[in-house]
Amino acid sequence: MASDGRKQPPWIPPQAGPDAQLPRLKIYNSLTRNKEDFVPADPTGKAVTWYACGPTVYEDAHLGHGKNYVSTDIIRRIMKDYFGFNVKFVMNTTDIDDKIILQSRQQYLLARFKQKHASEDDTVSGQVLAEAKAAFQHYIRKNLPSLPLDTSLDTFSEAVEKAYKENAESPSLANADAATAKQDHTLTIAELLLRAHIGTARSAVEVLQASGKLSEFFAKTNDILLPYLxxxxGSEIDSNDHKIFLELSRKFERRFFEDMNALNVLPPDQLTRVTEYVPQIVRFVEKVIANGFGYATPDGSVYFDIDSFEKAGHSYSRLEPWNKNDQALQADGEGSLSKGGSMKRSENDFALWKASKPGEPAWSSPWGxxxxxxxxxxxxxxSEVLGKTIDIHSGGADLRFPHHDNELAQSEAYWSTPGCQVQWTNYFIHMGQLSKSLKNYTTIKTVLSQKDWTARSLRICFLLMPWQDGIEVTDELMRAVVGWEGRLNNFFLESxxxxxxYSLKDTATQEDSMSDKQLLSALDKAKADVDTALCxxxxxxxxxxxxSDLVSESNLAVSLLNRTVILLAKWVTRIVTxxxxxxxxxxxDMDRIGWSGLDIPAPxxxxxxxxxxxxxxVRTLACAGSIDYTAITKLADEIENLTPTPVAESSKPYDQVLQLFRTNIKAxxxxxxxxxxxxxxxxQLRDVHLWNLxxxxxxxxxxxxxxxxxLDKLLIEARAEQKSASAAKAKAKLEQEARAAEREKELRERAKIDPLLMFKTSNDYLDWDANGIPTKDAEGNALSKNRRKKLVKEWEQQKKSHDEWLATQQTA
Known part of the structure; x- marks a missing residue:
């Protein structure tokens, strides 16, 4: 049952053909929210059709996109290379939508404005300044509504301090990072955007109040000019000039696939672009209308009729029935340019075809x-590329509603006939997202350029967590990634x-034989366990x-130079590949061991x-009982004859290290x-010169x-921890020495006190004997034996210290 009480249609398990031989694979299916046996629609059980929702290409892909597409790529590779399915993987790019239209139009208008007002002397004209001031007023009214209407350039800072005190001095979104967010508190996206708007307006005020070069002027006013122009x-743009709108999407589509290639994500077998399928989309909408599930409105738009769809026995919102009436999600699915009045029959109905407003790209259709x-x-x-039934449909978890639920409804409305409902997609799989932190919005290019993460370490991170779950990139998870990768690096290098x-031992000892049996048994178990896990x-x-466990178990055999390690290494190599x-x-290549990056540079x-x-x-000779210095000198000379000359430019840093070591050894x-x-x-050669290379x-x-x-990250972090531990130890030692010195100083000062007087300065006693030891307390009561005994002991210790001090004074 759905959360609103509606009965969900049963999911119909696909039937395997009589000759199909299928693995025991189960897939978590978002349609049923259960793990279901995977059976392709192909009767032979070999071919698998897969449609993946691709990116909307209007900006660089960020780490959140990376999580989605890397996780998808991992599953695709497993399906293809482990289970042996013949996967046809189709992905789209949305190359025209509200975001693309708006950004394309703004960038086009800004470029036109700059070209019109370019000057040879790079000065700001009065007209440009006037337009920019108007743009500033337009920007703050729209994005900083709490400012007074009469806010000017001169009063802006003071007005922001009053209206947005908590956010006035905070960094812009571009400069904010997770650490800042954590320090301030857990910031909402709205707060971050507000800070960004304040920063944008402040930059504009700075340049609007001071004359400068035109290029510098535009650098600080671009963000306010874009929405103003x-x-x-915007409405003046020719709707038929699609090139204006596609230039931006083609650029970011290219950059998206550059990022995917950098992350080792396989390209799709077929890429579909929205603008290349407009005639097919029009025909699709026509059939939905003909089947009674869509309607055109007088303004030239077409909407999906959810009420008619459900009355015909279909179910809407199957993936997330609990969100069926979520107006915010529905509005987000319709796009920012669709806000405002519409002529649709129900608030829940969604657009199949949008009438283009002035300044928006348009194509001809029966509805205008x-x-x-x-x-x-x-x-x-x-449907055009893969037909009536798709085996797998994938995307990020955020696409379940409304996007994929609306896709399901449209496609069932298109393919079904009275009395015969079609199950358009058999398995929906949705990738978990990164936690909603600023890291999620860091571009992939930035992440990879900063060297904190590599394509491999990112993929390891996503492999360590279930693909359908959300991920929070914590310090603990990062340590797990570094540890896992370092462990495999070590294993591959040793193997x-x-x-x-090495010339492996020709004769096996009893110890070797036992190790072989244990390793082979461990390998067989690992293979079975991996198969169970992937299924x-x-x-x-x-x-x-x-x-990781198998690698740990092989460590002893590595030290024994055991041949069986090679079998393990080849199998582990295959799985990581x-x-x-x-x-x-x-x-x-069945003989390959390890992965790229295990070797030092060729030069x-x-x-x-x-x-x-x-x-x-040299180390062997130095550790011998008697050092043969002549042999060391001879070795240093012989090495020089073994290295190539002349030295290539790329090899010079390495040759310099060698020559320095030779010279110092000979000396x-x-x-x-x-x-x-x-x-x-x-x-020093190991820890300094080569480490630096x-x-x-x-x-x-x-x-x-x-x-x-x-070097790898595990080695680097191990040394950092060692340095940190050494520094902490040195600091503790200094602190201990300081405390000891202070204690010594106190004892020296205390030794100066005459034992006859040491207790007489206290108000705790009323009477003392001839040596100055108390006999009565402050109330005149005689001291107990135990208390008197302790005081005598203290007095004797003080007398000894004082006598020693007096002796040093006399000597001095």
Whole structure:
């Protein structure tokens, strides 16, 4: 039952063909809010059709988009590369909607205004200044309504202080970050926008009150000119000049796919754009009307008739029935340019086709010039490309209502016939979102450029959590990501080292045989457990734990140079490649171990491996009972002959480190320096010179040489923690020494007191003996034996200290 008491139509499980062989896969289906057996509509059980709601391309994709599309990509890869389905993955880009129309129009008008008022001497004309001042008034009236109507440039700051005291001095949205938000309190989006508006207006005031260059002037007034010019001239734009509107969406579509490529998200098998399917959308709307579920209005718009749809036996709002009457969500689904009066029959009805207002792009239709509604585009394009039935439809959790519920209604209205209802989509899957924090709105380009996250670490983060759940990126989660990636890095490096650099033992010892059996058993169990987890609605968080546990179990075998580790490493490599954790991964290469980024740069190799080899041998000689300095000098000379000359420009930093190490080693050998100095120089090479080049030498037990590897975040954080612990230890030691010094000072001062007088300055006693030890308390009562005994002990200690002090004075 729906929350409003309506009976929901039963979900009809797809039927497998007689020859279909299907995995035991269950998928959490948003239509039923249960895990259902996955059965493709294809009778052979091989082909899977999938339609994914893509982005509305009017700005750069942010981390929230990244969560959605990376999670989708993970499931798609598992379906294709683990379960072996032949997936046809279709995605759209919404390249025309209210946001795109508004931003395109504003940018076009601003560019036209700048071109019209450009000047050779880069000065601000009187007309530009007048327009900008009018734009300022327009901006503050719309976005800062609590300011007095007579607010001027001169009174703006004072007026803002009075009207918006708590937000007046806060950073703009562009500069705010999660730390600021947490410090101030948990800010709402409305508060952040308010702060942004104040910052925008303040920047404009600054430049409007001071003459400057035209380029600088526009830099600080762009944001107030955009809505002003649109309000003044927006309706003048030619509705048939689609290029004005598509230029912006094409730009951000290109940038979106650049971001997806950077995140190793596979491109869609087929991309559909709304503006390329307008004739099909018009035909789709015509059939919905013909079937009795849509109606045109005198203004040239067409709306979906929910009442007629439900009276015909259909159910509306199947994904989120509890939101059916949520007016705010419905209004948001209709778009910002649709606000105002409409001629629809019911408030709940939604637009299939919108009559274009002046200044909005338009296409011809039986109802007049207009444009598609938001929801109809996906129904029409998915139906055109994939047909009457879709196996999987996906999108972010925020699309369930009204977008996907409206898609469902439209498509059922289009495909169903009297007495025969069509189940348009068999499985709806919705990706959980990032928590509503400022991090969610950081662009993907910014996230990846700041180096805090990589494409791999982001994907690991999303793999560690259930795909359908929301994620809050906490410090604990970030530590888990770093730890998991570092653990796999170590495992792959050690496995590659065994595979490539060692002659594995030809004869197996009893210990090897036992280790083999344990590892093979662990590998078989891991394979079975991974299959169970992936069949359980792509439970990647469980798989990540299984892989981590398997790697931990293999650590002992790594130290034994066990061949079976190679089998584990190849299988783990295959799973992480299926998950998209290696952009260079090749599932056809069955011998591949590890992922990209495990090797040091090619220009570094001849010099760094030579440095490491020399260092290994010097350390061995330094740890011997008697150091052979001649041998050390000979080794340093031989290394020089092994490195290529001339040195390429890209190799120079690495060659400089090698030459410095050689020179210093030879100098110490000439001086016959002690072993400690030689070992300190070896540590300096590892911990300073190579570390600064992003390379680390991981020392191991003899006879294994140091493992040459690039730095990763786990190593960096481990060193940071070590430095922090050392600093804390040093600080504690200093504090302890300071306390000891203060105590010593107090004791010295106290030693100066004559024991005859030490108790006589206190008001606690009334009578003392000849040595100054109290005999009666302040009330004249004789002291008890125990109390008297303690006082005598104190007196004796003080006498001893005082006598020692007197002796030092006499000596002085």
């Amino acid at each position: 649109d309000a003044k001239h 010039h207009g444009r598609p509604g938001w929801h109809i585009e996906c129904s029409a394009m998915a 590659l080292d065994i595979w490539k650099n 359980d609605s792509f439970n990647t968080s469980a798989v990540m734990r299984i892989l 299926i998950f998209g954790l290696d952009p260079d991964g090749d599932l056809n 570094a190799k001849p010099y760094i491996y030579s440095s490491s080899q020399l260092r290994d041998k 110490l050998a000439d001086q016959q320096a002690p072993a400690k100095d030689l070992l300190d120089l070896c540590d 992003g390379i680390y030498l991981e020392d191991r037990n003899d006879p294994q040489p140091a493992l040459v590897r690039p």
